[in-house]
Amino acid sequence: MQAGFLDHLTATLADIEAQGLLKRERQIATPQSGRIGLRDGRRMVNLCANNYLGLADNAEIRMAAAEAIGEYGFGMASVRFICGTLDLHRELEQAVARYLGKDDAILFAACFDANGGLFETLLTDADAIISDALNHASIIDGVRLSKARRYRYATSDMDDLETQLKQAVADGTRFRLIATDGVFSMDGHVAKLPEICALAERYGALVMVDDCHATGHLGPQGRGTPHLTGAGGKVDIVTGTFGKTLGGAMGGFIAAAQPVIDLLRQRARPYLFSNALAPAVTAGSLKALEIAEAADDLRKKLMRNTQRFRAALTAAGFELLPGDTPIIPVMLGEAQRAQDLAAALDKRGVYVAGFFYPVVPKGRARIRTQMSAALDDEDVDFAVDAFTDAARELGVI
Numbered sequence: 001m002q003a004g005f006l007d008h009l010t011a012t013l014a015d016i017e018a019q020g021l022l023k024r025e026r027q028i029a030t031p032q033s034g035r036i037g038l039r040d041g042r043r044m045v046n047l048c049a050n051n052y053l054g055l056a057d058n059a060e061i062r063m064a065a066a067e068a069i070g071e072y073g074f075g076m077a078s079v080r081f082i083c084g085t086l087d088l089h090r091e092l093e094q095a096v097a098r099y100l101g102k103d104d105a106i107l108f109a110a111c112f113d114a115n116g117g118l119f120e121t122l123l124t125d126a127d128a129i130i131s132d133a134l135n136h137a138s139i140i141d142g143v144r145l146s147k148a149r150r151y152r153y154a155t156s157d158m159d160d161l162e163t164q165l166k167q168a169v170a171d172g173t174r175f176r177l178i179a180t181d182g183v184f185s186m187d188g189h190v191a192k193l194p195e196i197c198a199l200a201e202r203y204g205a206l207v208m209v210d211d212c213h214a215t216g217h218l219g220p221q222g223r224g225t226p227h228l229t230g231a232g233g234k235v236d237i238v239t240g241t242f243g244k245t246l247g248g249a250m251g252g253f254i255a256a257a258q259p260v261i262d263l264l265r266q267r268a269r270p271y272l273f274s275n276a277l278a279p280a281v282t283a284g285s286l287k288a289l290e291i292a293e294a295a296d297d298l299r300k301k302l303m304r305n306t307q308r309f310r311a312a313l314t315a316a317g318f319e320l321l322p323g324d325t326p327i328i329p330v331m332l333g334e335a336q337r338a339q340d341l342a343a344a345l346d347k348r349g350v351y352v353a354g355f356f357y358p359v360v361p362k363g364r365a366r367i368r369t370q371m372s373a374a375l376d377d378e379d380v381d382f383a384v385d386a387f388t389d390a391a392r393e394l395g396v397i
C-alpha cells in the first residue's frame, strides 16, 4: 500500500487522539445485562446499553432463537425476494405492524438500513424533507441519498419547523415529509409529536418518526412515542430497531400504510441488495415483541430506576439534561473531562461511555447514562455513589 496514504491515516489517528476524541473498545465476556463481566474478570454495573427492558439475555428469547436455528438453520444466504423469505419473516412483519397500529411492516438488516432506504424510495426531487437538526446519523445519511429538497429545523423548535414548512410550500414542492427521532438519542428528550402532526396537517406534510429509543418501553404497551404523546395514528411512518429494547440483537423495520410498504419492497436498496434477517434473530425478535407488549412490570421498574437515578444525581449537583426518558445525559463540556470521568467510573466498577465530537457538538461532551429494568436499586445506588465520588475527585461537582 502507498506509504504516503498510510502516513496520512496515521497522522489523522494521532490528531484524533491528541484531541481526546479516540474511542476505545472494551471487551465484555458475559451476556449483556445490568451487571456485566469484563475480559479481565471485573464485574461492572452497566449504564450504557440500550437494553431498556433487560431482554438482551432473556431466557425465553434465547430459547426461541435456539429453536429457530434447529428448525430453519443458521442463515438464509439470500435476499428476501430471491429465496430468503421465511414464514417467520412475514410473522414478524405482521406482528410489528399490528403492535404499532399500521397496515404492514418491512424488515431490514438494521434501522440504519431502514432509514437509508426510506427517503430515496418514497420521494423525488419534486418533494421536500423537513428534518430535525438533532436527527440520528442514519436519517441524515438517508436524506442525503434521496433527491428531495432538504430543509432543517432547530431541534424541537416548532416556530422554525413552521418557517421551513412555509418555505417548502413556497418553493412549490409536491409532497413534504417531516422526519424526526421519537426520542433524541444523545439528549433523551421526546419529539413534540402532537404539535408536529398539527403543523403537518396545516401545511400538507407527512410525518416520519424514528422510534429506536422508544419502541418496546415508552408509551402504553411500549408502543412508542406516537402513543406516549397522543399523536397516535397521525404519525404516518415509523422506523425502528430490534437492536435495542426488543431483544437487542439486530434488525430494523419500517411500519406504514400498505402502499408505502409495498413500494419499499420493490425499490428500497438496502432491502433489495442485502441479506435476509437470520432465523434466530427473526424468531428471537418476535418473542421479544410478544414479551415487551405485556411487560408493564418491566416498564414500571425502568421508570422507577430512571426517577431514582435522576433525582440522586441532581441532588449530588450534576448538570443533567432535562427529560423523563431512561436516557440521562450527564453534561461535562470538553471531551477530555468526559473521558476522565468515564475512566474514573471504570475504576469504580461502573461501565459508562463518554460521548463527544463528532457524536455530539464540540464543547457539549457528556456521559450518556441509560437506565434498564435489568438494574436493581442496589445497582442504581452503587452507580450514584461512584459518580459522586469520582466527580468530587475530578472537581466536576
Ligand SMILES: *Cc1c(COP(=O)(O)O)cnc(C)c1O
Pocket (backbone or CB within 6 Å): 109, 110, 111, 112, 113, 136, 138, 181, 185, 210, 211, 212, 213, 240, 241, 242, 243, 250, 251, 252
Ligand atoms: C440506534 C438507532 C438507529 C440505528 O439502529 P440499528 O438497528 O442499530 O441500525 C437508528 N436511529 C436511531 C434514532 C437510533 O437510536
